[in-house]
Amino acid sequence: MSKHHKYKSYGPQYTVTPREGLTLEILAQAEKAGAKAGYAMAKEQLYRNIGNSSVLNEQETDELLAAAERAGAAAALTAARKVLDKTLRTSFKHYHHSTAQGPAQQLAPQPFAPAQTRSYSETYEEPLAQHTPALGYLDPPREKVDQHILTITRVEQLNAQMVRIIAGAPDLDGYRSNGAIDEYVKVFAADPALGLEPPYDLRALRQRLPRDQVPRSKSYTIRWINAVVPEIAIDFVVHGEPGTVGHWAGTAQPGDPLVISPSRSKSSLSLNADYYVLAADEAGIPAICKALEALPSDARGLALLEVADQNAMFDVKHPPGVDLRWLPRDGVPAGRSSLLADELRSLPLPHLRLGLIAHAERSTVKEISQVARHWHLDKRSSHISSYWTLREGRLRR
Known part of the structure; x- marks a missing residue:
């Protein structure tokens, strides 16, 4: 529950006894979780x-978020009260009956009445209400989660070199988006022949396995998240030797695990320019x-996208006012172009x-940084980062 908002006015107020502390705590926790x-x-x-x-x-954004917070709290509180009313009542009504009543009349079901109008001859406490301490006061595990394990549901081929892997799990196995445009995760890949089961204890595996058999990890952008289904999509460049994440992505099939780290981000992009220039390789x-x-x-x-050849182009959503240009290398190795x-450098930029x-690749990013300095752009107007480095003739992304 946000420290800026309180939710103590939803619905009728409950007057509880100490034995009903569990009920009160559950309602409070449901309210907090809903908010x-x-x-x-x-x-x-x-x-x-x-x-x-x-x-x-x-x-307006703050008001919208506050309204959603209040609505979530109210909905969760209402649902929790309905469940508690059915399963966690701490007292039951026993009506006084006249001796003139026959057995059939005594066994007839009595209509439900509000608590404040009922009279009781005795009370009954359900076993769940006798738990000490109340469930709401038991601290949940606070163990740090290093890996989330999802299951691949489908693989989409974007072009000959890129695939989109969509994976899901109940509640995304605890994964929580940080909401950043540049949100990314580390993807962990292990050689299937080793039979390693995620989550991977990398420290222990490094001690007992050769270096080339330890699960690899690389950073990848979260393409989109569907919290309703729930699913996550990540785009991969398919390349590299067996055991690398890029090679694993080219062989991944529905039903395989997708092991990712918690969400990360490097910077918060400020999309408030009058004219945007975007550039990237695969x-x-x-x-x-x-x-x-x-x-x-x-x-x-203007968006400039460098790819291997003309056949590597695929559908990219973009505003109508942004010119999308594909730059095929046509035989030049990636990282050498x-x-x-x-x-x-050749752009006629508007004022x-x-x-x-x-x-892009590290050396390309250095050249682009020089162009940015020539344009007199400050750090707030430019977001330039190296996504991989060309080493010894091999692509390691």
Whole structure:
């Protein structure tokens, strides 16, 4: 429950005895959980539809989140009261009957009456209410979760080099989105031949396995999250030797586990420019696609996406005012091309407030940073990051 909002006025107030402490605690916990869930769902939807919700100012956004919080608390409290009314009543009514009543009349069911109008000859306490301490006062486990285990539900082929893996689990196995546009996770992959079961105790495995058999991990952008189903989507570049995450992604099948870390992010993108320039190679394309979808519908700009060849293009949602250009390398190895930097240098930029977002190989990012300095962009206007490094002729992403 938010420290800014209280929820003590929903529905009729309960007057409880010490024996009814469990009921009171359950109601309080349900109320708190409902408020948190309502707030989180509203916040997630705002981030997922940030382009459409940009018409809301800060005060309107806060009011919307507060309303969702209150609604979640009220709904959870109502549901909890209904369940408790059926299963956790701590007292039962026994009516006085006249001796003139026959057996049939004495056994007839009595209509339910509000608690304040009923008279009792005795009370009865259910076993659950006798638990000490009350369930609500038992501290839940606070063990840090390093890995979430989902199950792959389907694999979509975006092009010859990229696949989208969609995976889910009840309550996403505890995974919680941080709401950032650049939200990412580490994906853990193990050699199936070793028969290792997740979650992986990497410290113990490093002590007993050769280095090349220890599960690998790489960072990947969360493409989207559907909290209703619930599912997570991650786009992968398929490449690398057996045992790497990129190779695993090319062989993953529905039913296989997808092991990920808790959510992370490096920066909070400020999408408030007049003109956007976005650039990426294959490794950075998922993050750029997510940023394109987050832009306002009336955004203007240019997106440069470097791929292997003409056949590597796929459908990318973007505002109509953003020009989407594919830059095929046509035989040049990934990481060896200067296409992105050359294209950026040749741009006839408008005299507007610019916003630059670029994710690519390390040497390419250095060249793009030089272009950004030539454009006199400050750190708040540019988000440039290295997504992989070309080493010894091999791609390690």
